Amino acid sequence: MPADLAVIGLGHLGLPLAQAAVAAGIQTVGYDTDPRAFAELSAGRTPVEGPLTASDVRRMLSGGFRPTTNEAELGRVRTAVICAPTPLGPDRTLDLGAVGDAARALAARLRPHTTVLLESAVPPGTTENFLLPLLEKGSGLRGGRDFHLAYSPTRLDPGNRTHVYANTPKVIGGLTPACTESAAAFYSRLTDKVVRARGPREAEMTKVLETNFRHVNIALVNEMAVLCHDIGVDLWDVIRCAETKPFGFQPFRPGPGVGGHGAPVDPGYLPYSSRTPGHPLRMVSLAQEINDRMPQYVIQRCATLLNEHGKSVRGARVLLLGVTYKPDLADQEASPAREIATRLMDMGAQIGYHDPHVLDWRVRELPVPRADSLYEAASSADLTVLLQHHRTYDLQGLAVKAQLLLDTRGATPAGAAHRL
Incomplete structure (x- = not known):
């Protein structure tokens, strides 16, 4: 069954997003190249410490969540969110390698009218100067014309029972005004308030x-x-x-x-x-x-x-x-x-x-x-x-x-x- 949403990267950023999407009734597929993460999630266990418990994962699976390592799944969704890790490198700059890998995997399957969102912690300029060229080169499509592209910073506070995904405002900034509105339409299904940035x-x-x-x-x-x-x-x-x-x-x-x-x-x-x-x-x-x-x-x-x-x-x-x-x-x-x-x-x-x-x-x-x-x-x-x-x-x-x-x-x- 085709999914509405693909969450790319099933770690500390992607799993809470997937959980919120499933709770909102969105058909969600989770893509990760790590076979261990796929095996753990498929078995109803969490692959990383902190954001979710095993019971949370089992509820997600029963709600229709499907973990996968198959890139073909990325070409069957209307919205794709990149939640790849960006660890600090030896020079204390953020390593964008996993974001680049996710972008190339998505670009090979990207369809027109898809909304692509980036949630990974990145330096300013990454969406336009790093992610956009990879998506356009790999897909042959034009960002802002053939597909929507926007950035939305993750706001997670693991263990906080007061400020959860639904009541934490979501900031979004799109490549074009139409991109921003497309991102807003998606996130408004998950959270009570969407805040539009200039870009x-x-x-x-x-x-x-x-x-x-x-x-x-x-x-x-x-x-x-x-x-x-x-x-x-x-x-x-x-x-x-x-x-x-x-x-x-x-x-x-x-x-x-x-x-x-x-x-x-x-x-x-x-x-x-x-x-x-x-x-x-x-x-x-x-x-x-x-x-x-x-x-x-x-x-x-x-x-x-x-x-x-x-x-x-x-x-x-x-x-x-x-x-x-x-x-x-x-x-x-x-x-x-x-x-x-x-x-x-x-x-x-x-x-x-x-x-x-x-x-x-x-x-x-x-x-x-x-x-x-x-x-x-x-x-x-x-x-x-x-x-x-x-x-x-x-x-x-x-x-x-x-x-x-x-x-x-x-x-x-x-x-x-x-x-x-």
Whole structure:
């Protein structure tokens, strides 16, 4: 049975979109070149940690969702959405290789009047300067005339039960006004509100601004955390007071590092240098530098606490609590826990961990011992470090049981533990 929609890329971006489309009654096919993803989804399991559970996948399958590795399926839909991953490369620019592969696969099957949408995180200019030429070359069709093309930045907050797909506004920017309206007609079936940008570049830059806003403000409170500790000020109480201001302030909280899939993007280093001035965003670069330093600062605090209690890091038993990047999810993408564990191991510490969502955890390809009994492990460890606050953790009880507790999330009651 022909589908109305093809979601290309069944990872952290594509699966939630496919889930929303199936829930809206849209016949959806999911295309991915990874045979493992196809096998897992076909069997009713999720191929990636975080966005969906196995029960979510089974409901999608029963609702008509069809995973496939067959490119021919891409030529039978009215709308195709590219949700390919764009990981950071060694030079901290986004790798568009998977987007290019998706575009070439789609172009070979692209039919007139199809609406093509890009949701991957990309630098501004990608839709027009990178995606459009690939689609036109591979299909022989003309964008904006023979097929519609638009960009829509993904806005996902995994685990957020308040802001879900249906009530989160969708920004869209089309190659032409007709492209924008075609994209709006599709997304209005999935979400309550569609916001029209002036064009693809404005929509792409919206994603850059939103992501960098988060990183810059986290960097600010991370710097404040170091300063406040040095001068004996309770930053967590400062934030509690500051967030009562009804205007001009939005609370952010420090932590051991910044994880997740939203990498900061500096559009000063675009691959389209002839079309851009090439001036870097200095604040974004500085924010990244500050956030990258936080795991080392956590190590410094660990060493200081152990030393103050007559112990050395070498030989110390250290228990890490919560190794995911976000509370109450299994996703470990860019979590600072691995770097912290690695640095502690290099200093001679004996590392163990506990996380209710991660049953097997490896550092440098070596398994890290998992604590079966949380309280027993905390009481026997020389230092317990809370890296992620999962709701199942009884922090009051942990503070009583642990010999020494460092809370990097400010989640423990005041005075119950050493806070970041």
